[in-house]
Amino acid sequence: MKRTILLAGVAVVSGxxxxxxxxxxxxxxxxxxxxxxxxxxxxxxxxxxDPYSIRDASISNALTLLDTGYRSICVRFNAKNRMGGYVGMTSTSLRFQGAAVVSSLQDAPGCNTARLTYSSFPELENL
Known part of the structure; x- marks a missing residue:
C-alpha cells in the first residue's frame, strides 16, 4: 500500500x-x-x-524531489494578516515544475529543518 508523505510541503508518493x-x-x-x-x-x-507588508524574508535552497521532476523552495517571512497585525514568521513551501510555481503549502513541516539552508530574499521585501 502506498502512503503520501509530506516533505518540504510537497507530497511525495512512495512506499x-x-x-x-x-x-x-x-x-x-x-x-x-x-x-x-x-x-x-x-x-x-x-x-x-498583503504581500507589500512582508518583512524579514528569506528563501531556501531548492530541493530536487527524487524522480518526480519537481523542485521545492521554502520562503519564510513575517507579514500582516487580514486584521492588519503582523503574525510572526511563517514558512511556505513552493513546488516548481520548471520555473513555474504549481502549488504551495503554508506552514510546511519540511521548511523548518536545520538541514535546509536559507539566505536573504530582498526582492520579496521590496515590493
Missing part, C-alpha cells in the same frame, strides 16, 4: 521515505535560479493577502 532518500533530497540543495526567485515573488504577489 516509505528512508533516511537515505531524505539524505539524497536534502543533499540535492542548489541555489534557486533567477527565474525561480522571480516566479516565487510573482506567485506571492498574486496569492497572499
Amino acid at each position: 516509505c521515505v528512508s533516511a537515505e532518500q531524505l539524505d539524497k533530497i536534502y543533499g540535492s540543495q542548489t541555489t534557486p535560479t533567477a527565474a525561480e526567485r522571480a516566479a516565487a515573488v510573482a506567485y506571492i504577489k498574486t496569492t497572499f493577502y
Whole structure:
C-alpha cells in the first residue's frame, strides 16, 4: 500500500521515505535560479493577502524531489494578516515544475529543518 508523505510541503508518493532518500533530497540543495526567485515573488504577489507588508524574508535552497521532476523552495517571512497585525514568521513551501510555481503549502513541516539552508530574499521585501 502506498502512503503520501509530506516533505518540504510537497507530497511525495512512495512506499516509505528512508533516511537515505531524505539524505539524497536534502543533499540535492542548489541555489534557486533567477527565474525561480522571480516566479516565487510573482506567485506571492498574486496569492497572499498583503504581500507589500512582508518583512524579514528569506528563501531556501531548492530541493530536487527524487524522480518526480519537481523542485521545492521554502520562503519564510513575517507579514500582516487580514486584521492588519503582523503574525510572526511563517514558512511556505513552493513546488516548481520548471520555473513555474504549481502549488504551495503554508506552514510546511519540511521548511523548518536545520538541514535546509536559507539566505536573504530582498526582492520579496521590496515590493
